[in-house]
Amino acid sequence: MTSQVLFQTIANAAAVSAMYAMIAVGLTLAFGVMQMANLAHGHFFMAGAYTVYALYALNRWPFWLAVSAAVGIGAVIGLAVERGIFRPLRGDVVAGFIATAGLMFVFEVFMGEVWGWGYMRPVTSPYMRAIKFMGASVSFQRVLVIPFAIACIGGLMIFMRYFRLGRALRAVAQDPEAASIQGININRMTALAMAIAGALAGIAGGLMSTIYAVTPALGGHIILPALIVVVVGGMGSVGGVTLASIILGFVNTFVTTLVDGVTALMVSVAVMALVLAIRPQGLMGHVVT
Amino acid sequence: MRKKGLRKRVVPIFLAAVLLISLPIVFGCSKKEAPAPEAVTAEPGAVSGLPAGLTLDEVVILSHLPDQQIGVEYPIGETIHLGFLCALSGPDAGWGLPGLCGNNIWIDAVNKTGGLLVGGKRYPLEIHPFDDEAIASKALQGARELVLEHDVKFISAIGGDAAKATAPFLTEHKVVYASLVPTDCDPNRPYVVAGGDITPQCNMFNALIAKMVLPSEEEMGRKLTYALTTQDCIMSRQVGAWEIGAAKAMGFKIVYEEFFGVETTDFAPIITAVMASKPDVISLCEAWPEYQTMMWEQLYLQGYKGVVVQNYADWETNLTKIPAEYAAAQFGIDSFPLMDDPWWGETSWQKSFTNVWNARYGPGASEDVKRRMTGIDWDHVIWLIPWCIGAQVAGKDTPGEWPSNDAVLAALRGLPSFPTVLGPGHMSGKEMFGIDNMIEEPVPMCMFDLGATDKRIVAHLNFEPWYENIKGIVIKEVEERGQMYYQR
Numbered sequence: 141m142t143s144q145v146l147f148q149t150i151a152n153a154a155a156v157s158a159m160y161a162m163i164a165v166g167l168t169l170a171f172g173v174m175q176m177a178n179l180a181h182g183h184f185f186m187a188g189a190y191t192v193y194a195l196y197a198l199n200r201w202p203f204w205l206a207v208s209a210a211v212g213i214g215a216v217i218g219l220a221v222e223r224g225i226f227r228p229l230r231g232d233v234v235a236g237f238i239a240t241a242g243l244m245f246v247f248e249v250f251m252g253e254v255w256g257w258g259y260m261r262p263v264t265s266p267y268m269r270a271i272k273f274m275g276a277s278v279s280f281q282r283v284l285v286i287p288f289a290i291a292c293i294g295g296l297m298i299f300m301r302y303f304r305l306g307r308a309l310r311a312v313a314q315d316p317e318a319a320s321i322q323g324i325n326i327n328r329m330t331a332l333a334m335a336i337a338g339a340l341a342g343i344a345g346g347l348m349s350t351i352y353a354v355t356p357a358l359g360g361h362i363i364l365p366a367l368i369v370v371v372v373g374g375m376g377s378v379g380g381v382t383l384a385s386i387i388l389g390f391v392n393t394f395v396t397t398l399v400d401g402v403t404a405l406m407v408s409v410a411v412m413a414l415v416l417a418i419r420p421q422g423l424m425g426h427v428v429t
Numbered sequence: 430m431r432k433k434g435l436r437k438r439v440v441p442i443f444l445a446a447v448l449l450i451s452l453p454i455v456f457g458c459s460k461k462e463a464p465a466p467e468a469v470t471a472e473p474g475a476v477s478g479l480p481a482g483l484t485l486d487e488v489v490i491l492s493h494l495p496d497q498q499i500g501v502e503y504p505i506g507e508t509i510h511l512g513f514l515c516a517l518s519g520p521d522a523g524w525g526l527p528g529l530c531g532n533n534i535w536i537d538a539v540n541k542t543g544g545l546l547v548g549g550k551r552y553p554l555e556i557h558p559f560d561d562e563a564i565a566s567k568a569l570q571g572a573r574e575l576v577l578e579h580d581v582k583f584i585s586a587i588g589g590d591a592a593k594a595t596a597p598f599l600t601e602h603k604v605v606y607a608s609l610v611p612t613d614c615d616p617n618r619p620y621v622v623a624g625g626d627i628t629p630q631c632n633m634f635n636a637l638i639a640k641m642v643l644p645s646e647e648e649m650g651r652k653l654t655y656a657l658t659t660q661d662c663i664m665s666r667q668v669g670a671w672e673i674g675a676a677k678a679m680g681f682k683i684v685y686e687e688f689f690g691v692e693t694t695d696f697a698p699i700i701t702a703v704m705a706s707k708p709d710v711i712s713l714c715e716a717w718p719e720y721q722t723m724m725w726e727q728l729y730l731q732g733y734k735g736v737v738v739q740n741y742a743d744w745e746t747n748l749t750k751i752p753a754e755y756a757a758a759q760f761g762i763d764s765f766p767l768m769d770d771p772w773w774g775e776t777s778w779q780k781s782f783t784n785v786w787n788a789r790y791g792p793g794a795s796e797d798v799k800r801r802m803t804g805i806d807w808d809h810v811i812w813l814i815p816w817c818i819g820a821q822v823a824g825k826d827t828p829g830e831w832p833s834n835d836a837v838l839a840a841l842r843g844l845p846s847f848p849t850v851l852g853p854g855h856m857s858g859k860e861m862f863g864i865d866n867m868i869e870e871p872v873p874m875c876m877f878d879l880g881a882t883d884k885r886i887v888a889h890l891n892f893e894p895w896y897e898n899i900k901g902i903v904i905k906e907v908e909e910r911g912q913m914y915y916q917r
Contacts, residue, residue: 141705142705145701145704145705148701148731149698149701152695152697152698152701153698155697156695156697159695252518257517257518257519257522257560258517258518258522258523258526259522259523259526259718259719259746259800260520260719260722260746262722262746262749262750263749264749264750265750268750268751268752270729270730270731270732272732277730277731277732278697278730279726279730282697352694353520353694353719353722353723355518355519355520355719356518357518357519361692361694362694364692392698393695393697393698394698396689396695396698396699396702397698397699397701397702397705398702400687400688400689400690401689401690401693401698401699402661402689402690404698405690405692
């Protein structure tokens with residue numbers, strides 16, 4: 141591997157890590173608070189991507205305004221799903237799992253029927269250029285995801301640590317019953333968690349609509365790596381998800397470059413199996429007693 | 430209290446804003462169904478002139494039929510059902526969905542004359558689409574539905590994994606399966622026909638055209654290098670083997686030959702790996718339209734300079750990701766010409782096809798598909814037309830009856846030449862694929878043209894004499910990859 145290829149691969153890996161982190165952080169937050177996996181999280185991402193397609197690519201809205209709208213739509217979808225699915229099924233992990241699996245199909249069919257099943261919906265990047273350094277060349281749109289990922293994850297960590305509502309979210313994640321006795325409204329907290337998760341998926345989908353192929357199947361493609369990242373990082377751990385995104389982003393990119401994409405996916409799953417064997421709770425997850 | 434009042438005002442405003450934003454998303458697209466074919470009642474033998482609604486362009490399109498006798502009335506036979514078993518969604522949809530437009534154009538033109546004239550009867554045609562999403566199991570499910578529920582006699586398809594999955598069932602029911610790629614042809618699959626879209630011949634010619642636009646080995650002071658990457662599927666493995674064989678025969682050194690998983694969503698590392706091999710030519714081979722667009726984007730962003738070839742390029746989508754100047758600088762070589770390419774001439778079958786397409790599917794038309802005509806719009810009807818020709822020829826021996834598919838294929842093989850969308854063709858393929866189920870016709874090669882901001886034909890090549898000179902090298906490479914029909 142020449143130095144140019146090495147730097148190019150590192151740059152690719154850094155961008156992919158940021159993309160993984162942005163997608164997975166909302167998923168892990170929702171899981172942490174509700175103790176239920178939202179399999180439709182990738183479809184929240186897809187809704188964000190379609191929003192930017194509809195507003196920016198079709199209706200010529202400014203790109204950042206369209207991304208802002210995607211954040212709002214993601215949050216509203218998150219709230220609706222919390223109210224319609226997670227709240228009535230609270231405590232029943234299997235029912236929640238099945239319900240969100242069903243929701244995936246509902247989203248997919250809805251988007252397919254509205255926007256058509258045929259072609260990808262191309263979203264032209266407002267920044268159709270590359271940033272070059274040390275022989276590497278990465279699209280500006282991908283580089284842009286890195287500061288956004290840092291801002292979203294950093295902002296979420298600050299919110300969870302220093303804000304009253306954030307601390308209440310952590311309390312619910314740690315022990316919902318004790319949090320309830322302390323006067324924390326569990327319904328409000330789960331709604332808040334899902335709204336934040338939806339908003340994060342919306343911003344990720346909006347930002348990355350120019351990178352991925354926007355199709356009704358997009359959510360299904362996104363959820364698999366996001367779940368691997370969450371499992372490796374530790375369910376409910378924002379820090380763990382960040383670490384896992386970096387590890388898996390680099391492993392996946394380097395193996396794809398050096399060997400091929402199929403092997404890369406196998407290695408990613410092997411990393412997940414290894415982590416689960418050594419630390420079943422994930423890299424930074426807590427053991428549930 | 431004030432807080433509650435504020436919330437009462439803010440919440441409806443917020444919900445109204447969300448609704449406003451959602452409206453263009455929900456109502457941004459509408460679907461229109463294609464009109465159902467109408468059966469014409471007729472007095473046998475009467476001459477009624479040009480049937481109502483039939484345009485002159487449609488008459489030109491129907492001129493490929495040897496015995497349609499437009500305007501002469503014949504008894505109406507039962508409806509002949511056809512299947513369209515392709516990816517209508519997903520990353521392969523670009524090779525399926527547009528083909529339905531071409532088939533509809535043909536079927537509607539035939540039906541306006543009362544139906545396909547076979548053995549003294551006019552048989553109306555009706556097509557039944559099924560979305561197989563390029564998944565083999567779904568293709569088999571679709572084949573069963575099309576045959577058992579609709580009794581289809583002919584299926585337009587993309588092929589590859591789907592061809593393999595459906596072949597035993599369709600062979601049992603003697604249904605013709607028209608794949609896009611002759612590599613699907615096999616002596617054990619007597620009803621799989623292909624070659625209408627000149628794959629893998631055009632992939633093999635890609636190496637020739639690339640060699641022509643590159644400086645010579647003497648000028649470069651080294652061997653010219655060739656890299657190939659595409660998704661891992663049966664079609665790519667087979668077509669890739671033929672293309673690599675041709676590239677070697679053209680003197681290229683193969684520096685990269687890898688297949689990526691069909692679930693790939695990030696093409697940056699794949700393009701980094703290809704570029705690391707420093708190729709003069711990068712072939713995207715059979716990369717599905719959606720993948721190809723993202724691969725072109727990465728080639729542009731990572732600064733590849735060289736020749737890029739592929740089986741089929743959809744420039745309308747690609748140009749949403751890369752500047753036209755970049756596509757032109759890398760030559761953007763492919764096949765699958767556009768029917769509105771000026772190369773065909775103002776008075777041609779292709780021009781008439783374009784006129785009918787524009788009138789029906791173009792901007793502002795009744796079934797506006799909100800895209801330009803692509804090289805796939807004709808890519809499925811290219812086999813449907815010869816099948817209709819074969820039925821007419823075979824029908825002469827079975828008056829009053831629809832001929833069997835064995836008779837239709839035998840009739841086609843018996844014709845020294847018949848018209849196709851791309852020029853005169855004949856049945857061939859025994860040497861390459863073990864059975865004469867492939868149409869051999871002129872191969873149009875295209876390059877991206879900056880002035881037209883689309884592809885334009887640069888050569889119309891005759892495959893057989895060229896292949897005759899290189900087949901020794903090519904077949905050796907195909908055999909090494911285990912892709913000859915007798916190795917599968």
